[in-house]
Amino acid sequence: MDFIRRLKNQRDYKPYLYILPSILLLIFVFFYPLIQNLYRSFFRFAGGKAIFFGLNNYKYLLLTDTIARRAFLNNLTLLLIVPIFLILAILFAVLITEKIRFRGLYQTIIIIPYIISIVAAGVVFSRLLRFDGIINFILDNIGLDVLIHNWLGDPKLAIFSVMSVIVWKELPFGIILFIAGISNINPEIYEAAKIDGANWWQNLFYITIPQLKSVINFYIVYNVMVIFAWIFTYVYVLTEGGPVNATTILELRIFNLAFKEHNMGMASALAMLLFLMIFVFVYLQFRLRQETLEES
């Protein structure tokens, strides 16, 4: 009631005009599609007609669709990237923030993979990783010919090749993040530790990493989101989900259901499942953090 009274007292309507275009656009591109997805997920579209399908789309996806299951498992496998990112990003950030020469130069070179298009990177790496590609050529020449593989063509290896390309391209973001995190640490802490005779490793494990706790939390959550919902282009350009679905992921399954199999209802249902997963994940980690904040 208080809200309605305040609304009546709100004489100045101009602020709403200032925000109106942004609200309208966000409704059309985010809120309306989510509702549409939910609605369509209960239908089957055939021959221009919508047939009510109940929960059958969901049932099929969860129980029968082996490609969707394969995609989900591949997304889970790709989560391996999260600890890899964390370790490498902290390592390189710590090394770059040592007082060394050419710091700026290293930093600039290291960021470059992050700013080029995934399409360009994918196009190059699919050449480099071919059986007759330059990576096998180098391995052969330095006597490591036992390591020669068909990196993108071998169903067991392909997902890890995709993973390596993602690491190559996305790691710089983490490094930049941790460089900023490290430069925010109070230098007095290190000086106190120096007086106590702490060595480099002790500094790393007892000061730097604990001080970076909130950045680490953010980076883990961010990467889980990336793995579940922001890597479509890598897979699309490098492997198109192949060989035999070995690298298919949930995003690609949604895309193929909609545009290759023209099954909009099922595609919507899978999009809703993915949305739900991400929503629950974000909510849970938010609650978890609230609790740890209250405890401390």
Add this chain to the structure above:
Amino acid sequence: MASMRASLFKVPIHIILIIYSLISIFPFYYVVITTFKSRDEFYINVYAPPENWTLEGVITLYTDYGFGRATLNSVIVTFLSIVITLIIATPAAYAYSKMKFIARGFLLSLTVALLGVPVMIVIIPVYVLMSKVNLLDSYIGVSLVYTAFNLPFYIFLLTSFFRAIPQEILDAGRIDGCNRFELLKKIIVPLSRPVYATLIVISTIWVWNELLIAMMFLRKDDMHTVTVALSRIVGRYSMHPELIQAGAFFVALPMILLFLAGRKYFIQGLLSGALKE
């Protein structure tokens, strides 16, 4: 002695960083040597720099494979989407930061919460909607979609920047007879140049590099952006490696140059997105 030991300790650091730097730029070596090689030479000399540097591939790419048109499309779409985002986000951020109105906090959090909503989850209904209103294969249509994905970040960053502008400056402007809109135009926007630079650098790189949205909303060949054109060339002309690598080269090059010019703004942008948490 102490400094000797300190600098010796740094040798392994340099070695590790040099190896990582080489891994970061190694693919560019392949791109560059292949771009400037003739196709005949490619098949006898894959890994070494070209013996005869040639622009054959590059010229064919731009004249016969529509890459010139694609570059123009990319420039138009990137420019248009940033202009529209600026026009929509600036007044919104002004209202959120400097005006009082009901549901302000709620609407702002709702907007910022959309930061990072995955494209694939919402894109199919947007596609259907756009085809109904005849905005497929149009610059405006695709730019509006990019605008929507840029908006939460723009509004978030601009709002927090505008908030930090002291009220006294605005009051002084008001006494000089500026109305609300003039305050925005004459005081707030000029004071916010660095944050605009950050936003423009970040979103130029994102829009230029994006594939999924571009390929869904721009289907006709002569509407393709550079990323779509490149992915199509790979599909159709896999036997023309020098064309493909030239495409990759010219998709990447403008962004590398932009990054080198606006490094500071780019890094600031990355960090301000992350600091939302």
